[in-house]
Amino acid sequence: MNGSHVVVIGGGIAGLAAARFLADGGARVTVLEGASRIGGKLQVSEVAGLPVDEGAEAILTRRPEGLDLIRDAGLGDQVVDSAGEPAGILSHGALRPLPAGQVMGVPSDLTALARSGVLSPGGVARAALDLALPVSGRGIPVDAAADVSVAAYVGARLGREVVDRLVEPLLGGVYAGRVEELSFHAALGGVAAAARSHRSLIMAARAVRAAGPADPGPMFATLAGGLGSLPPALAETITAAGGTVRTGATVRELRAADSGWRLTVGPTRAPEHLDADAVVVAVPARPAGRLLADLAPVASRELARIEYSSMALVTLAYPVTAFPERPSSTGYLVPSVEGRTVKAVTFGSVKWPHLAGRRPDLVVLRCSIGRLGEEHLLQRDDDELKAAAIAELAHTCGVRELPVESRVTRWGGALPQYTVGHLDRVARIRATVAGLPGLAVAGAAYDGVGVPACVASARAAAARVLDHLADRQRSAVS
Ligand SMILES: CC1=C(CCC(=O)O)c2cc3nc(cc4[nH]c(cc5[nH]c(cc1n2)c(C)c5CCC(=O)O)c(CCC(=O)O)c4C)C(CCC(=O)O)=C3C
Structure with a gap:
């Protein structure tokens, strides 16, 4: 794929990571970012002389993708681990520790839950009932195939207090979302998957904990100059590899062309056309949906539904x-x-x-x-x-x-917002996009909102595009 030109639409962490992987694979990349700065939700500025992130400030260390990319960008020596102090929850007016052993607010250790003081004694007793409740029936929506809201599932198994005082606050952070609307299977991924093979949610949370390392070490990491120092470093490695990163370059139209794709960039008065052998769409759902309106109407409609x-x-x-x-x-x-x-x-x-x-x-x-x-x-x-x-x-x-x-x-x-039905929605988007060879989507709208998840989606998108380009080169040679 040497010489193949790939345009990445969007200069947030997903777009930049995709561009980096594509450049590694031998493609000539152009990143087009509509805003006046790259980085999307990663941005750092000084407060009291210290570099303090304005957006995402930490990455989970449990997943490798974030740290791998940081090392790739040459910032390995800038990684800082989070301190060992616990995270807290404000409950009944006082600060309490987040109970040990919880997974996205789902408790795995009832003693730790009781000791934390986050729930009332009645709330703890109700949570414990999860171990005795039947697997399904009596209004407990546990059909593995059907999606339900986080509040419905967790509430039925563990009671309202666990929903209100543990799961809701965590998801209020991660998604700034509402437990009545968020999808159990999409927002509580790991526990939800384990819930399919365990008769209780507490046991599912225990299984998730047991599957992890015994001593997980620091939960989060950042960079000494702020996580916002990652995008500029990535952009530098992309340009050093012969790629281009442009800001103020809004893509207005994406069309199929003879041997690939044609993009219309810039204001209507002075449109600019760019040709590409392949394209990665790494912008949020709404603009992605607009770009795919004619090419993939089903994907476009589904993207428009992601709030x-x-x-x-x-x-x-x-x-x-x-x-x-x-x-x-x-x-x-x-x-x-x-x-x-x-x-x-x-x-x-x-x-x-x-x-x-x-x-x-x-x-x-x-x-x-x-x-x-x-x-x-x-x-x-x-x-x-x-x-x-x-x-x-x-x-x-x-x-x-x-x-x-x-x-x-x-x-x-x-x-x-990963609302009820999100996994099916993403499957439909991916199935439609699969019908467009040389086009891939990446970003926080699909399979996870954290930085490592965005990087993983970028890696998958880059791999798809590189496969397509390799296939095309092979058939051109033979
Ligand atoms: C946007 C946002 C805010 C609000 C804005 C802001 O205030 O910045 C926020 C606040 C907070 N989040 C906090 C704590 C946690 N957040 C977690 C996990 C995550 N949060 C995320 C995002 C956010 N989080 C994301 C994308 C994940 C990864 C999810 C995944 O991909 O799985 C986990 C790990 C759960 C697990 O997996 O065990 C914990 C313990 C605390 C308290 C202690 C502290 O400040 O550190 C606070 C203030």
Whole structure:
């Protein structure tokens, strides 16, 4: 495929990773990003002189794809592990540790659950009933084939408190989504898969834990310069390999052409045409759906159905002395039923030892606001969002001073919602796209929203395209 030209539409982490894999495979790549900067949801800027991410700030270390890509981009020596402090949950007005052994909020250890104090004693007793309940029937939707909402399945097996005080807050972070709408099979992937072969959800969570390493080590990693330093480093390796990365280049149209694809880029007044042997579409679902409207109407319709939630992140820097006690968790999640504006707080200075090392006199933290259906919260102006974050710190941590620095970042249409039926929807999208040789899709809309999942989808897309180009070259030779 030497010399074959592949255009990657979208310069977020999925698009850049795909471009990197394609360049490795010998293709000549062009990345077209519509915005004025590459990186998508990865972006870093300074707060109080420290590099603090404005978007995704951590990657799971459990999956290899994120760290592999970081090493590939030459940033292996910049990797920083998260601290060992536990994550917290605000429940019944007080900060409690996330119970040991939970998997996406599903408990595997009832003693740890009881000890955490996150649930009422009645809530713990109800959760324990899961071990005795029949596998199906009596309103418990356990049909392995049919998808149900997270709230319906987990609620039927473990009771409402587990849904409201454990699963909802975690998924309120991961998807900024709502448990009534999110898909059990798509959003709780590992546990849901294990639930098919276990008679109880607690036992399924135990099986997931048992399948992992005994000592999993640090859960998260980041980069010393922020996770947002990954996209520019990746772009550099792509250009060093002879590729091109363009910003401000919105692709308006994608058409099949004689020997591949023709793209229309830029404003209607001055359209530019680009030819490609293959294309990777690595933009969010809506724009991907628009690009595929004529080529793959079924995929296009399904993509249009994937909703996105919006959120805002308020970053605050306080003197460490403003805290009556130094925070003892990496951060905490706030269940929706607590009725507070802020849904999650990450103490960067606790979670990332290098930040505390550089500024031991400060506590830098991020408050996140906005789940699906809470758009009204995001209509507040920046000062109001800051005030809500400051009030949260006063309320939960007893901070009475004002922050020395602050920053508000808004992410409109940030996180795709894996609602009931998502897996079938993605299967239909993939089946339709499979009918278009030399075209592949990648990104957070399909098989996972975290950075490692986006990288995995990029790798699969690149492999598909490289296979196609190799086939084509073989048939041209023979
Ligand atoms: C967007 C977002 C926010 C809100 C914005 C923000 O505040 O940044 C947030 C907040 C938080 N998330 C937190 C804790 C956790 N998040 C996890 C896992 C994940 N979160 C994700 C995203 C988010 N998370 C994603 C894409 C995954 C990987 C899912 C997967 O691909 O499987 C897991 C691992 C679960 C497991 O798998 O065991 C834990 C323990 C805590 C508290 C402690 C701390 O701050 O560290 C907080 C504030």
